[in-house]
Amino acid sequence: MKFPKAHTLKEIAEIIGSEFVGDDVFPVFGMNEIHVVEEGDIVFVDHPKYYDKALQSKASVVLINKKVECPEGKALLISDDPFRDFNRLTRHFKPFQTAGASVSDTAEIGEGTIIQPNVFIGNHVKIGKNCLIHPNVTIYDNCIIGNNVTIHAGTVLGADAFYYKKRPEGFDKLLSGGRVVIEDHVDIGASCTIDRGVTGDTTIKEGSKLDNQIQVGHDTVIGKKCLIASHVGIAGCVVIEDEVTLWGQVGITSGATIGTKAVILAQSGVAKSLEGHTTYFGSPAEEAREKLKQMAHVKKIPEILEKLKKN
Numbered sequence: 001m002k003f004p005k006a007h008t009l010k011e012i013a014e015i016i017g018s019e020f021v022g023d024d025v026f027p028v029f030g031m032n033e034i035h036v037v038e039e040g041d042i043v044f045v046d047h048p049k050y051y052d053k054a055l056q057s058k059a060s061v062v063l064i065n066k067k068v069e070c071p072e073g074k075a076l077l078i079s080d081d082p083f084r085d086f087n088r089l090t091r092h093f094k095p096f097q098t099a100g101a102s103v104s105d106t107a108e109i110g111e112g113t114i115i116q117p118n119v120f121i122g123n124h125v126k127i128g129k130n131c132l133i134h135p136n137v138t139i140y141d142n143c144i145i146g147n148n149v150t151i152h153a154g155t156v157l158g159a160d161a162f163y164y165k166k167r168p169e170g171f172d173k174l175l176s177g178g179r180v181v182i183e184d185h186v187d188i189g190a191s192c193t194i195d196r197g198v199t200g201d202t203t204i205k206e207g208s209k210l211d212n213q214i215q216v217g218h219d220t221v222i223g224k225k226c227l228i229a230s231h232v233g234i235a236g237c238v239v240i241e242d243e244v245t246l247w248g249q250v251g252i253t254s255g256a257t258i259g260t261k262a263v264i265l266a267q268s269g270v271a272k273s274l275e276g277h278t279t280y281f282g283s284p285a286e287e288a289r290e291k292l293k294q295m296a297h298v299k300k301i302p303e304i305l306e307k308l309k310k311n
Contacts, residue, residue: 001177001199002030003093009061009075012042015092016085021067022075028061031089035237035255036200036219042089044082083165087175090199094177097123097141110147122158128184140196146184152212154191157182161198161218161236174198176218183207189214189230205242217254229266241276251283 009026013019029040034050037043037059044063045054054062055071063077063085070076079085103109103121110129115121120138127133128147137151140158151157157180164171178197182188183205189212196202197219204210208226216222217236224242232246235254240246244258247266252258259276269283281288282295 001032001090001094003028009077012061012089013077016077016079016088018063018085019078020076021070021078022061026061026075030199031086031093032059032199033219034059036197042077042086044086046082083172083174087173090175090177094175099123104141116153134190140180142179143196144179144181146182146186146206148185149182149187151188152190152192155188156193158196159193161195163198163218163236178202178219183224186210192216195236211248223260244276 007028008024009020009022009028010024012028027040028042031042032038034043034054034057037057039058040060042061042063043054043057043059045051046065051064051068061075061077063079063082065079065082067078099122102119103115104123104125106123107121107125109115109127112130113127114132116133116135118136119133122139122141124141125139125143127145128149130147131145131149133151134153136153138156143158160176161174163174165174176196176198178199179201180194180196181201181203185207186204187209189210191212192210192214194202194216195218200219202216202218202220204222205224207224208222210228211230213230214228215233217234217238219236220234220238222240223244226240226244228246229248231249233251235252237255238252239257241258241260243261245263247264249267250264250270252270256270257273259274262274262276263279264270264285265279265281265288268281268285271284274280274285279288280286282291
């Protein structure tokens with residue numbers, strides 16, 4: 001997430017009431033999570049296990065809960081609770097805006113696009129040309145939709161990320177300030193839910209087709225010309241490369257990458273990244289023929305045990 005203008009390190013520190021290490025006028029251009037952070041951004045870290053990863057990342061400013069040696073060319077914001085203060089920055093730069101109408105005055109809708117009854121379109125949404133948005137679709141603030149996109153009834157674009165920190169008093173939510181970006185010629189079925197990024201974009205690239213009742217988690221990127229069948233659940237921060245096929249009820253864990261032209265058969269569970277140009281099956285998902293052989297061997301176990309008893 002980029003700020004509307006550059007801010008100084010001192011200005012950011014004043015927003016969250018923190019100490020800082022670095023020049024007062026050190027420039028800050030945005031804030032992002034570790035997997036999408038860029039030069040000029042703030043990243044937060046609140047566990048020693050991840051200090052080095054954050055300090056060695058592309059981030060220019062590290063919001064951290066311990067005074068550590070500051071790497072050259074970077075700055076630090078010292079906070080007793082970086083998670084809380086990252087939320088404070090999100091509230092400051094991306095505050096919640098109420099909507100005064102079913103279609104916001106700030107929404108941009110392209111020529112030839114059809115909006116059916118009971119659609120909600122939030123603030124600063126951009127929809128391209130020749131799209132068809134069916135009834136009861138909800139499009140939250142800041143979503144971007146390309147040309148020739150079809151979205152079927154009941155789908156929700158841009159709900160918050162499912163991202164919580166466990167505290168003694170309960171779960172603390174990490175606020176979402178990112179977007180959903182849908183590129184040209186994408187079809188999205190009925191009752192799908194596509195969550196926005198925490199600070200970045202959840203993206204569905206050109207030509208991909210989604211069936212009904214699919215969940216796409218925050219910051220996930222779905223490549224070009226992918227085919228995704230009903231009841232698939234994709235966790236946050238997943239990368240699905242081009243021309244991947246996911247059949248019904250596939251589940252994919254957070255942070256996994258699915259390689260180009262991979263095929264994952266129905267009811268498979270993906271617990272790690274998978275290479276492309278291969279068909280997978282099972283839970284955990286493995287190369288399909290090998291998995292089916294394993295299942296065939298398992299079926300023979302009672303027969304083998306019976307023979308052993310007789311011997």
